[in-house]
Amino acid sequence: MNAAPLSTMTTDTAAPRTAIEPSILYFGTPVVLLSTENPDGSSNLAPISSAWALDRTVVLGLGRDGQTAQNLGSRPDLVINLPDPALWPAVERLAPLTGRNPVPATKAQGCRYEPDKFTVAGLHSAPSHTVRPPRVAECPLQLEARAEQVRPDVSGDFVIVEAVVRKVHADPRIVVPGTNHIDPATWSPLIYNFRHYFGLGPELGHSYRTQTPVQTMP
Numbered sequence: 001m002n003a004a005p006l007s008t009m010t011t012d013t014a015a016p017r018t019a020i021e022p023s024i025l026y027f028g029t030p031v032v033l034l035s036t037e038n039p040d041g042s043s044n045l046a047p048i049s050s051a052w053a054l055d056r057t058v059v060l061g062l063g064r065d066g067q068t069a070q071n072l073g074s075r076p077d078l079v080i081n082l083p084d085p086a087l088w089p090a091v092e093r094l095a096p097l098t099g100r101n102p103v104p105a106t107k108a109q110g111c112r113y114e115p116d117k118f119t120v121a122g123l124h125s126a127p128s129h130t131v132r133p134p135r136v137a138e139c140p141l142q143l144e145a146r147a148e149q150v151r152p153d154v155s156g157d158f159v160i161v162e163a164v165v166r167k168v169h170a171d172p173r174i175v176v177p178g179t180n181h182i183d184p185a186t187w188s189p190l191i192y193n194f195r196h197y198f199g200l201g202p203e204l205g206h207s208y209r210t211q212t213p214v215q216t217m218p
């Protein structure tokens with residue numbers, strides 16, 4: 001498969017669009033599980049979909065009142081764990097939980113305090129190499145990082161975190177053998193699409209900038 005063929009340019013340009021006021025704009029981004037360190041040295045774990053990478057920096061958007069934002073304001077180490085689509089039930093078990101006690105009034109209705117989110121989610125911790133919080137053993141991709149900048153967003157309700165990645169751990173099954181490349185044919189992120197969970201469909205094509213070696217079938 002090569003770069004974009006001309007046939008993808010046959011979209012109906014006359015198709016109507018409806019002006020709407022959606023309550024959320026979560027248009028489909030990967031889910032990450034952030035492990036951070038609580039004040040007592042225990043670990044917090046939180047699902048986040050506002051995450052994207054710029055070279056070695058991962059930008060995160062976090063609710064100001066959550067335990068994760070509080071932790072990163074004082075203890076900058078974190079692990080950005082990437083679950084695959086099969087892990088969505090564990091992610092959803094984490095959804096109504098906070099590591100903050102008492103639960104702030106700004107949290108969603110039904111949110112409750114949970115000091116041991118790993119156990120409740122059915123996930124296991126693995127020690128990190130360069131940061132204090134643990135990795136999530138079940139996640140095929142784990143990025144050890146440090147929050148170098150934590151600042152309020154324009155609304156004041158969120159903080160924007162710039163985390164610089166220090167070490168990457170990958171399940172060998174998603175790595176092109178003998179290289180440092182993640183194989184996009186075997187790795188799929190878990191996508192949060194307007195509060196519904198999806199995996200990726202089959203590959204459509206690739207960027208002209210890809211550096212992943214082409215895999216030939218045995």
Ligand SMILES: Cc1cc2nc3c(=O)[nH]c(=O)nc-3n(C[C@H](O)[C@H](O)[C@H](O)COP(=O)(O)O)c2cc1C
Pocket residue numbers: 031044045046047048049050051061062063065066067068069091092094095096097098099100111192
């Ligand atoms: C799939 C998913 C994605 C989420 N994305 C975000 C996000 O991008 N930013 C955010 O602040 N909260 C997000 N949340 C909500 C937090 O996980 C939730 O507020 C949680 O209580 C945070 O835990 P903490 O208070 O222990 O940090 C998401 C929840 C789920 C289930």
